Amino acid sequence: MTNLAKFALDRGGSIHPLIIPSAQTNGTGLMNPSILIDNGKIIVNIRHVNYTFFHSEKKLFQHPWGPLTYLHPENDIHLRTDNYYCELNDDFEITRFNKIDTSKFDTYEPMWDFVGLEDVRLMRWDGKLYITGVRRDTTTNGQGRMELSEIVVSTNTVTEISRFRIPPPKDVNSYCEKNWMPILDMPFHYIKWTNPTEVVSVDPTTKTSKTEQLGDTIYLPRDIRGGSQVMEFNGNYIALTHEVDLFKSEVGRKDAVYKHRFIIWDKNWNIIKHTNDFSIMDAHVEFSIGMCKYHDDILITFGFQDNAAYLLKISAIELENFINSH
């Protein structure tokens, strides 16, 4: 399978680790970063979890719980997420990081095992900086809903000042809504689902959402799940999506391989191109929720096995070559 990072590096691109000091994190997973160029500044959100992901990709040294498992503290079954707002310099080094203060809204006892806002994407809509991701801790059955929160960056703090739990536009009883992809230049619009493409608008004021457009289904071997933000690219829209090959080992234990794909839409949200599936940096589980244009380059942020966070730089021209050749 093609390795996007190798393609990029062979063509003048670069790779950059995104690390919060372990004194802050106890060394557990830093993952699934999102990125945005915000008024010329490179900002990143890094997800920190209280667990360590364990994946015996070749099944040679499995955990007693199986080849793929999330190793949380044994005295706390919750899989907890915190989010770190970061600013980067031109060498893509973190110059500032702050754990986002969510205390204004985290006033309840979490009711399910997954706690916190997961896989946060960054965007600035109508002049306000937002984070959006899925939260599953408000009900006892783990119902997942996308949430949209405004954050304010001050000199020494980053604070969540509003929180909107987005109702699904149609099936209000759906179990888990996640990985909706915010459209960077269309405030309060997401690609909720890729194939068929479903564009939804959300309204924090009326606390509603609405399907604006539903496209045709095209043939693809697997469900295309959400990934990065959706951004303008050469007169069209692009996003980096993921798909999951979920299976069980011979003894019935969960395992998975994630693959990735660039999807190109025209301005009317018709899928006009997609790449073949590929790996980002060779791990069986990787996940990208960040992509932005920076000068002549595209910056892609991704998590590696839920345990490490990286930024990959590839020139816009080479990304186009990749899309055309894959």
Add this chain to the structure above:
Amino acid sequence: MKPTSPLINLLEKFIHDPADAENNFALALYYNGIGQTASAVSYYIRTAERTDDDLLKYECLIKAARCFESQGTRSFSVKGLLQHAIALIPTRPEAYFFLSRLHEIEQKEGDWFVCYMLASTSLGVCNFDSPKLRTDVGYPGKYGLLFEKAVSSWWCGLCEESRTLFKDLLINHELDTTHRTAVLNNLKFFNEFNTKELILFNKEKHNQLKLKFTDSDKIEKNFSESYQDMFVLTMLNGKRNGTYLEIGAANPFYGNNTALLEQNYEWTGVSLDIDQQFVDAFAKERRNPCLLKDAALINYEKFLYGLDFPQNIDYLQLDCDPPNVTYKILLSMPFEKYKFAVITYEHDYYCDESKSFREKSRKYLESFGYVMVVGDIAPDEWRTYEDWWIHPELIDPAILEKMKITTTATKKAEDYMLGK
């Protein structure tokens, strides 16, 4: 141009060949080194699954286990990885050690028996001369497993085995500070440092004395724990009317080093102790005085001058606990003005956590011209606790020649004095 960071260099190599085990291992070590243990685990497991080298697989499994250990409260995962490592190379000791130690620390029901089983098994099956691993995994050496066996055997009810193992660890192994402290604490807990029964000189042993001295045949029995009184009299050929300064006197007779001198050879002198009970007992049972003093706070020059001690004093006993206190008192002795013919110095090397005061005291006494007649004296085979010194200007060279030995091994006091 700004230099590329080492981590970026490693990532670039990895991206060009992510299946290469060495590229994965290099990243694992880097992340591990900066405390990013989750990232390190990813690359350690990838390395273990991509190398053909069983030793590297083994090392990665242990390293990953230690990453989980450092995150805390993940012992189930730690155990799983260590069990993989043991299954992979059952004759190496490291994984047994960490697994055994984990059971020792957890102390859940049955853990002591698992700890003991693992330590015992490893000591039976492992090759302790196995090739070294590439990196330090934190394994202390064979003594780590002996320690685990010593601790767990006690809680498994094998108390005598536990005592024997702890003594063996103290005597025969170069322990790191953590293990040495733990061994000492355990032996103290077992009351192993206290002499249970004194091995005394008596008339029947007179013929065996290495060097007889004036009126030695008239001594019915001595009092010292380790023949110190007999040594003093030997070096001074049974001198009568000698003088002594006894620091750390304790009991007036039982185990005391000056009772025989006072009782049989009419010596005079002063004893010091910090314990009121001993001082009171002295007042009742001995002719010479014992003063209630903190020996570490005395100006000895003024003290000896005030008591009209001669400038050549026949015997100095230095015996205070712990070893740093005895050494501090040694440093406060006015050796420029007073000479001591015989000194028995208790460094308590066997229980000195720093293992430093024996050497310091030796250098210090040598700097004043004192000669060590015998070092590392012990009441038994293992509690190395004293050095015995003389001043050559005050001792007959012929006696010194007969009594001096230079071997570094622990010497049981009775064997030394009886010439065994």
